[in-house]
Amino acid sequence: KRLAILASGSGSNAEKIMEHFQNSSKGEIALVASNKSDAFVLERAKKFGVPTFTFSRKEMEAGVLLSKLQEEKIDWVILAGFLLKIPDELIRAFPNRMVNIHPALLPKYGGKGMYGMHVHEAVKAGGDTETGITIHLVNEHYDEGKIIFQAATSLSAEDTPETIAQKVHALEHRYFPEVIDSLLG
Numbered sequence: 048k049r050l051a052i053l054a055s056g057s058g059s060n061a062e063k064i065m066e067h068f069q070n071s072s073k074g075e076i077a078l079v080a081s082n083k084s085d086a087f088v089l090e091r092a093k094k095f096g097v098p099t100f101t102f103s104r105k106e107m108e109a110g111v112l113l114s115k116l117q118e119e120k121i122d123w124v125i126l127a128g129f130l131l132k133i134p135d136e137l138i139r140a141f142p143n144r145m146v147n148i149h150p151a152l153l154p155k156y157g158g159k160g161m162y163g164m165h166v167h168e169a170v171k172a173g174g175d176t177e178t179g180i181t182i183h184l185v186n187e188h189y190d191e192g193k194i195i196f197q198a199a200t201s202l203s204a205e206d207t208p209e210t211i212a213q214k215v216h217a218l219e220h221r222y223f224p225e226v227i228d229s230l231l232g
C-alpha cells in the first residue's frame with residue numbers, strides 16, 4: 048500500500064511513521080506533503096528519502112493536492128499535524144482511507160481551534176485527571192470520523208500544558224505507526 052503523510056509543522060509523528068515503514072512489506076510512505084514550505088517535516092522526509100510536495104490552501108482547494116495524490120497512486124492519506132480543513136472532495140476520494148490523530152480523548156476537546164498547545168491548555172484548565180490521543184477516520188465533519196484507537200495518560204495537579212504535551216506526544220509516537228500498520232490489512 049502507498050501512503051501519503053500530510054503535515055503542517057515539525058513532523059515528529061511523521062518521523063516515527065517513516066521509521067516504522069522503512070522496511071515494511073505492508074506499506075510504503077510514498078509522499079510527504081505540506082502546506083508550509085518551511086515545515087520541518089519536509090527536512091525529515093528528505094532524511095528518509097521520501098519525496099515531498101508543498102501546496103497552498105488555494106491550490107488544495109482547487110484540487111491540486113488531490114491530483115498529486117492520484118498521480119502518485121496513493122492508497123491511504125495520513126494526517127499528522129495537518130492544520131487545514133480537508134476539502135470534502137478530497138475526503139470523498141479516500142473513503143475510510145484517510146486517518147487523523149488528535150491530541151485529546153475525543154469527543155472531549157475536539158473541533159476547530161483545538162490544536163497545538165490550545166488542547167493541552169484547555170485540558171489543564173478543565174482540571175482533567177487524564178488525557179490522551181484519538182486516532183480516527185476523517186469525514187466531512189471536523190474530528191467526528193469513526194474512532195479507531197484511543198490511549199490515555201493520567202494527569203496530576205502538577206502537570207502543566209507543556210508536561211501534558213510531552214505525555215501526549217509519547218503516546219502518539221508509541222501508537223500511531225502501529226495503528227496505521229493494523230489498518231493496512
Ligand code: GRF
Nearest residue numbers: 056057058059060128149150
Ligand atoms: C500532534 O500533537 C498531533 O496530535 C496534532 O498535531 C501535532 C503534530 O505534531 N495533530 P508533530 O508535527 O507530528 O510533531
